[in-house]
Amino acid sequence: MLSLRLARGSHPLVLLRRLLVACASAGVGFLLLSALGHASPEQLLWCAAPLAATVQFAVAVARTDPHAKPSPGLSSAGFGPAAAPAVAAVTTAVSCLLGSALALLFFLHLRGDLSGLPFDGAAAALLGAGGPLPVVGALTLLACVPALAAAASAASLRPRRTAAQGSAAAAARLRARREAADAAGTAVDVPHPGGAAGDDPPVPADLPWGTALATTGLALGAYAGSFAGAGDRAALKLPLPGGSGDAAPAVVASWALIAAGLILAGPGIVHLCGRLLCALRPGALRLLAGRVLQQEARRVGRPLGALCAVATGGVLCTLVWPDGDGARSLGPLTLLGAALVVFCALATVGMAALEAKRARTRTTTALLRLGASPRLLRRAALLRTAVLLAVFTPLAAALGELAALPLR
Amino acid sequence: MTAATTRTAPPDNDVLWARSLHYAHGGTPALAGVSLGVAQGEILAVTGPRGSGKTTLLKCLSGQLLPHQGEVWFNSGPVHTLSTGARERLRRDRFGWIGTRPELVPELTAWENVALPLLLAGETHRAARRRAVEWLERLDAGGIARCRPAALPQDQRQRVAIARALVAGPDVVFADEPTAPLRRAEGAQALRTLVAAARSHGMSVVLTGPADDAAVTGAADRTFPLVDGRRASGARAGAAQAAGYGDGGAGAGAAGRAGANGTAGAAENWEDPCSVSA
Numbered sequence: 001m002l003s004l005r006l007a008r009g010s011h012p013l014v015l016l017r018r019l020l021v022a023c024a025s026a027g028v029g030f031l032l033l034s035a036l037g038h039a040s041p042e043q044l045l046w047c048a049a050p051l052a053a054t055v056q057f058a059v060a061v062a063r064t065d066p067h068a069k070p071s072p073g074l075s076s077a078g079f080g081p082a083a084a085p086a087v088a089a090v091t092t093a094v095s096c097l098l099g100s101a102l103a104l105l106f107f108l109h110l111r112g113d114l115s116g117l118p119f120d121g122a123a124a125a126l127l128g129a130g131g132p133l134p135v136v137g138a139l140t141l142l143a144c145v146p147a148l149a150a151a152a153s154a155a156s157l158r159p160r161r162t163a164a165q166g167s168a169a170a171a172a173r174l175r176a177r178r179e180a181a182d183a184a185g186t187a188v189d190v191p192h193p194g195g196a197a198g199d200d201p202p203v204p205a206d207l208p209w210g211t212a213l214a215t216t217g218l219a220l221g222a223y224a225g226s227f228a229g230a231g232d233r234a235a236l237k238l239p240l241p242g243g244s245g246d247a248a249p250a251v252v253a254s255w256a257l258i259a260a261g262l263i264l265a266g267p268g269i270v271h272l273c274g275r276l277l278c279a280l281r282p283g284a285l286r287l288l289a290g291r292v293l294q295q296e297a298r299r300v301g302r303p304l305g306a307l308c309a310v311a312t313g314g315v316l317c318t319l320v321w322p323d324g325d326g327a328r329s330l331g332p333l334t335l336l337g338a339a340l341v342v343f344c345a346l347a348t349v350g351m352a353a354l355e356a357k358r359a360r361t362r363t364t365t366a367l368l369r370l371g372a373s374p375r376l377l378r379r380a381a382l383l384r385t386a387v388l389l390a391v392f393t394p395l396a397a398a399l400g401e402l403a404a405l406p407l408r
Numbered sequence: 409m410t411a412a413t414t415r416t417a418p419p420d421n422d423v424l425w426a427r428s429l430h431y432a433h434g435g436t437p438a439l440a441g442v443s444l445g446v447a448q449g450e451i452l453a454v455t456g457p458r459g460s461g462k463t464t465l466l467k468c469l470s471g472q473l474l475p476h477q478g479e480v481w482f483n484s485g486p487v488h489t490l491s492t493g494a495r496e497r498l499r500r501d502r503f504g505w506i507g508t509r510p511e512l513v514p515e516l517t518a519w520e521n522v523a524l525p526l527l528l529a530g531e532t533h534r535a536a537r538r539r540a541v542e543w544l545e546r547l548d549a550g551g552i553a554r555c556r557p558a559a560l561p562q563d564q565r566q567r568v569a570i571a572r573a574l575v576a577g578p579d580v581v582f583a584d585e586p587t588a589p590l591r592r593a594e595g596a597q598a599l600r601t602l603v604a605a606a607r608s609h610g611m612s613v614v615l616t617g618p619a620d621d622a623a624v625t626g627a628a629d630r631t632f633p634l635v636d637g638r639r640a641s642g643a644r645a646g647a648a649q650a651a652g653y654g655d656g657g658a659g660a661g662a663a664g665r666a667g668a669n670g671t672a673g674a675a676e677n678w679e680d681p682c683s684v685s686a
Contacts, residue, residue: 201556281533284524291515366511369472370572371500372528373493 010066017061018095020347024054025099025145026106027340032141033107034333037128042239043333050337051145053344056306058096058149059156060351062088064358068157081159089154096146104142126332201294203271204301210265217257218402224250225406240320251406255316258403259309266305269395271297273387284372289380293387296356303345303352308392308399310345315400320407422481423448423612424469424580429478431464431637438464439475440637446580449610451603453628455619461637462616463508466582469614470503471495483579500528504573504581504611506602508588510565512557518568519544519553525576543571547601563594570602574609581606583615587623596623603627 028050035043062068067087070079079087108114110123113133124130238252270293277290330338364377422445431439438461446452454462467473469480471487472495480487482502487495499505504525512521523540527533544550549567557565566586573581583602587595599615606613617624625631633640 283530283533284527287516287520287524287527288513291513291520295515362511363513363515366507367513367524368496369499369505369507369511370525370528371496371498371503372524373496376528 014066017064017351018091021054021058021061021092021095021149022099022102024057024340024344025096025149026103027099027336028054028145029100029103029142030107031333031337031340032144033103033133033138034127036137036141037107037111037131037133039128039131045238046337050340050344051148053306053310053341053348054145055149055152056303057344057348057351058092058145059152060303060348060355061095062092062153063156064351064355065091067091085154085157085159088157089150092153093146093150096149100142100145104138123332201271203275204267204297206264207268207271210261210263210268210305212261213264214258214261214399217254217259217261218399219254220257221251221254221403221406224248224254247407254406255313255403258312258399259306262309262312262399263302263305266303266308267297267301269391270301270304270388273384273391277383277387285376285380285383288367288372288377289383289387292360292380293384296360299356299359300349300352303348304388304392307345307349308396310341311393311396312399312403314342315397316404319400319404421447423483424614425481426465426469426475427479429465429468429475429480431461431468431473431475433464438637439468439478441478442634442637442639443478444632444639446612446614448579449607449612450630451606451613451615451628453624453631454614454616454634455621455625455631456616456634456640457618459636460634462634463584464637465634466584466614466616470505470580470582471498500525501576502579504576504578506566506569506573506581506583506586508585510557510562510569510589512565512568512572514557517554517556518549518560518564521557521568522571522575525572529576539575540571543575544568546605547571562589563591563598566590566594566598567601570598570605574602574605574611577609578611580612580614583613585616585618587617587621592623599623599627 028047031047031050032044035041035047065088068084070081070084105114107127109117109120111127111129111133112120112124113129114120238247238249240247274290274293274295274297277286277293279290282290367377368374424446425444427443429439429442430437440461442461442465444452454465456462464473468475468478469487471480471490474488478488482498487498490498512518513524516524519537519540522543523536526536526539531539541550541553544553544567547567547570549564549571552560552564552568555564557568560568566589570586573583581602586602587599590598602613602615605611615624615628619625619633
């Protein structure tokens with residue numbers, strides 16, 4: 001009830017974000033039901049991409065929710081950080097359930113199971129009308145998005161040891177060392193959090209793992225492609241969405257590995273972009289842009305990695321899609337899935353940027369108080385965006401080219 | 409918003425001067441006709457309980473807020489009629505600010521935080537770094553120059569904030585309860601550091617604190633008690649109490665200014681800057 005009461009009093013933009021989550025959930029629910037209607041495991045497998053994108057988007061929206069971190073008013077009433085994940089989970093589940101219910105209604109209506117309304121049964125053939133729809137299976141599939149999104153939101157917002165708490169402990173240790181050194185009459189070395197680099201914070205440790213995963217994916221794709229090229233036509237093939245051909249499971253697995261590698265390596269790449277910006281005696285603009293990028297690498301890096309993976313998939317599609325006489329239309333379900341993935345990836349990056357901006361509100365106020373002009377802060381944000389685009393766009397294009405090689 | 413008036417400029421020896429300031433936060437009055445003047449090199453303590461309008465007064469004086477009524481003059485130039493950009497430049501180039509919390513930029517190291525005002529003013533990286541490190545060493549914080557704020561104890565962060573406020577050589581430093589987040593000994597030390605540095609460089613300081621904080625009132629040349637957005641009656645326009653705080657060189661002039669509780673002998677229509685406008 002508290003979740004609903006809090007939601008009722010939310011800002012319209014917050015409600016709009018939840019509505020978008022409901023729409024995305026409805027789209028995924030519709031795709032899952034279509035796969036069930038056709039009883040097609042391959043189609044169900046391809047639904048994993050929009051499902052993952054929707055869950056990621058729902059988590060990003062939950063993190064930008066005003067009640068993700070309880071306000072002092074709620075804290076005074078006993079609603080502390082421990083209760084926030086539960087509220088986030090319930091709010092996310094309600095949004096997704098609304099979407100799932102809408103998906104079920106639309107699906108049944110377009111399939112022709114609900115009569116008496118316009119467009120009744122308009123897509124009966126596309127949605128596999130005629131065969132029975134297993135009720136338990138449909139409900140299970142429809143519950144997937146709310147359950148996964150709620151669990152992921154709660155896990156993402158669970159109370160954990162913050163950096164500030166960690167640094168407070170480090171400061172206490174440093175103070176104790178200083179006091180001990182004073183008593184002994186010796187000097188104490190002040191630790192530099194930047195390590196050997198000094199002014200630069202350390203690069204996220206996931207970068208090597210992400211790079212290794214992506215390169216493993218590329219190698220696996222090339223290996224599987226060479227076997228396919230050798231004439232092993234009898235091997236198992238997975239049909240690609242939209243009837244654009246088929247691919248060996250190993251090739252599809254290589255794409256998944258590349259995507260996972262990009263998501264894992266995203267924070268490290270963003271961090272290195274920040275380091276690049278701060279290199280060679282920066283002025284205020286480059287210093288602020290670069291250091292903020294380094295600081296926010298973990299927050300915006302993963303969504304950017306996911307968006308880069310989606311862009312890689314886009315490049316891959318344009319390269320392997322048959323053109324000329326063999327060209328076929330994508331089909332409405334494939335289009336819906338692709339649109340969902342692209343929208344969710346873009347919106348998640350937007351939500352991550354919003355979350356980062358919110359987290360920096362106090363710092364921005366301090367900078368303005370120092371006399372930094374809002375124009376300078378806007379230019380720093382533009383510079384960050386430009387650098388990220390300049391790095392991630394060629395990366396997506398190159399990976400798309402390499403991932404398409406096995407299918408050529 | 410106050411329009412430019414045709415008043416005569418304030419006395420020449422006041423680096424900062426305000427007349428009949430009114431300000432309300434969403435209908436709740438915070439300042440109700442406050443007037444004051446700050447002389448060159450003077451340490452002025454604005455004291456009062458929470459909610460008395462100390463922070464709002466400092467923000468109006470430093471150009472962060474525009475008073476709803478009243479005037480603010482800096483070096484005989486009006487602040488209240490300046491554009492937003494001009495007030496930003498004024499804050500960056502001529503004023504220093506120390507907040508209740510250190511308010512450092514967490515992404516930057518200590519020396520980068522200190523160098524930020526210089527970099528914002530367009531100074532080269534090398535020169536800004538040199539001056540920032542000099543100031544940190546002057547404040548006994550040279551060893552933490554490459555640490556990030558999160559790795560520093562609160563007193564060290566406040567020291568970095570003081571260095572950041574002083575590094576550009578401002579004319580006036582505003583310190584809004586600078587000792588609030590610190591323990592008593594650390595707060596007194598931070599205050600001594602600030603006052604000594606300001607006196608040795610001839611900067612004026614306007615600091616706020618609770619009325620019963622002996623460290624604040626003791627560090628100041630003059631106190632300006634504030635209650636409910638007005639100057640409290642029976643204010644103690646104390647003599648210079650800077651004993652033990654800095655070298656007192658610049659404080660001598662300030663002391664003379666302090667005893668006057670306003671500046672006599674200015675223009676004909678000059679009002680006592682510390683008087684309360686009803």
